[in-house]
Amino acid sequence: MTTCPPSIGRHLSWCLARQIFVGLALLSVVIYSATSMRFRSAQQDMLADKTQVLSEFIRIACLKGEDELLYKLTLFDQLLAGNHLELSRGDGTLMHRDRRMAPFPHSISKDFAGDAPLVAGGQVRGRLEVDVSHDARMLNGLAVTLLLTSLVGAGLSGLAMRWLVRRDLQPLNDLAAQTRAISVKRLDQRLRLDKPALELLPWIEQFNALMDRLERAYAQLEGFNADVAHELRTPLATLIGQTELALSRERSTESLRETLASNLEEMQRMAALVNDMLFLSQADRGAVARRGEPVSLAALAQQVAEFHEATLEDAGLRLQVEGDAMVAVDEPLFKRAVSNLLGNATRFAERGSTVLIRIAPQLPEQVEVVVQNQGAAIEAGALPRLFDRFFRADSSRCCEEQQHHGLGLAIVAAIARMHAGHTVAESDAGVTRVGFTLARAA
Numbered sequence: 001m002t003t004c005p006p007s008i009g010r011h012l013s014w015c016l017a018r019q020i021f022v023g024l025a026l027l028s029v030v031i032y033s034a035t036s037m038r039f040r041s042a043q044q045d046m047l048a049d050k051t052q053v054l055s056e057f058i059r060i061a062c063l064k065g066e067d068e069l070l071y072k073l074t075l076f077d078q079l080l081a082g083n084h085l086e087l088s089r090g091d092g093t094l095m096h097r098d099r100r101m102a103p104f105p106h107s108i109s110k111d112f113a114g115d116a117p118l119v120a121g122g123q124v125r126g127r128l129e130v131d132v133s134h135d136a137r138m139l140n141g142l143a144v145t146l147l148l149t150s151l152v153g154a155g156l157s158g159l160a161m162r163w164l165v166r167r168d169l170q171p172l173n174d175l176a177a178q179t180r181a182i183s184v185k186r187l188d189q190r191l192r193l194d195k196p197a198l199e200l201l202p203w204i205e206q207f208n209a210l211m212d213r214l215e216r217a218y219a220q221l222e223g224f225n226a227d228v229a230h231e232l233r234t235p236l237a238t239l240i241g242q243t244e245l246a247l248s249r250e251r252s253t254e255s256l257r258e259t260l261a262s263n264l265e266e267m268q269r270m271a272a273l274v275n276d277m278l279f280l281s282q283a284d285r286g287a288v289a290r291r292g293e294p295v296s297l298a299a300l301a302q303q304v305a306e307f308h309e310a311t312l313e314d315a316g317l318r319l320q321v322e323g324d325a326m327v328a329v330d331e332p333l334f335k336r337a338v339s340n341l342l343g344n345a346t347r348f349a350e351r352g353s354t355v356l357i358r359i360a361p362q363l364p365e366q367v368e369v370v371v372q373n374q375g376a377a378i379e380a381g382a383l384p385r386l387f388d389r390f391f392r393a394d395s396s397r398c399c400e401e402q403q404h405h406g407l408g409l410a411i412v413a414a415i416a417r418m419h420a421g422h423t424v425a426e427s428d429a430g431v432t433r434v435g436f437t438l439a440r441a442a
Helices: 008-064 066-074 133-168 170-180 201-248 253-284 297-307 309-314 331-348 380-385 394-399 408-418
Strands: 083-089 094-097 107-115 123-131 318-322 354-363 366-374 423-428 431-439
Touching: 008 066, 008 083, 008 107, 008 123, 008 133, 066 094, 133 170, 201 253, 253 408, 297 309, 297 318, 297 331, 297 354, 297 366, 309 318, 309 331, 331 354, 331 366, 331 408, 331 431, 380 423, 408 423, 408 431
Parallel strands: 318 354
Antiparallel strands: 083 094, 083 123, 107 123, 354 366, 366 431, 423 431
16 A cells, blocks of 8 residues: 655645634634724723613602602603613612613623612612623624635635646646656756755756766767677687687697696686776775875885886886975885886886876875876877777887787876875877875875
């Protein structure tokens, strides 16, 4: 059983309708209370006026005796209409009481008294009750009207808010439709709105930036898969061909040994490729360098140079290490990066030139390590891709007889990232500078 997800439109409409109803209800209570107080004040004023008039009337009428008062009360019906009057003598005996069919549903009353020398007890006491049922009916009608107004106002406001929310949320529906249209074959699609709301702009920009990164990553992944397949296909084909040839007929022990040695070489090349790919995969997942104590980078570079001494001599090149810095680095990774750079420079340097390893502080927290060689310049368009996996610039064709699978500079870039640094590549006027930076502290 699936539950319906909450709706922003319904929630906002309900909240607005509830708040408007509460607001109108409070306003209605204030209006009703003020009107009721005004009615009560008017009723009390009216009752006070009537009792004052009656008191004066009784005082004057009693100057001629009790009978004269009772007679004149029969002539005072207009004043007493909608009222109930009771009069008693000063000794407590009843003097007069109006006749009525039923008690008033809503009434107010007031007691009064006046001197009457000719009446027993020397005083006339009265009680006047006034019918205010009409005012009560008006207040009840006002209460019903205010309640209905609050309910209808809240309902209409909620409906209007629902319409406004639907209209204003329509861009979200458009964005959802555009998002559904994006697929693996349409990664170039981006979110667009003719008149985007200010609040939606950051979301649209962030999503489009994410799609840009995803499109590049997907393209790189496809290219990476194709390059890996291409790189593995050649050694696998060689292994299969040599093995089939060895099994096709009887071979001498020496011939089989040569075949196995050749196959071992191809498998070692494949193993190196797989190991490099695994290393790059770990670097992509955020692996960081394991730094030790600060060491001399020039000393580490000199150790790498000694390892490449024979290769440099065969290529007719001289090597020079310039500059130094004491930095805590992952020594094996640093040596591997410098070795890859030095091997790359050795392949493309002009015979008889000098390969320079320069170590120079760039900022208080950065150190730059660059390998410089003289030779054919790299095209400006190829420099940004120099550290891509399996990328080979046109100038690399000079060494097609050597087997290099194209991950050396990509590994340099990964090692730079693991040391919180970045890569450097410049080529101009026959001088090529390729290297990386690293942070002094983790």
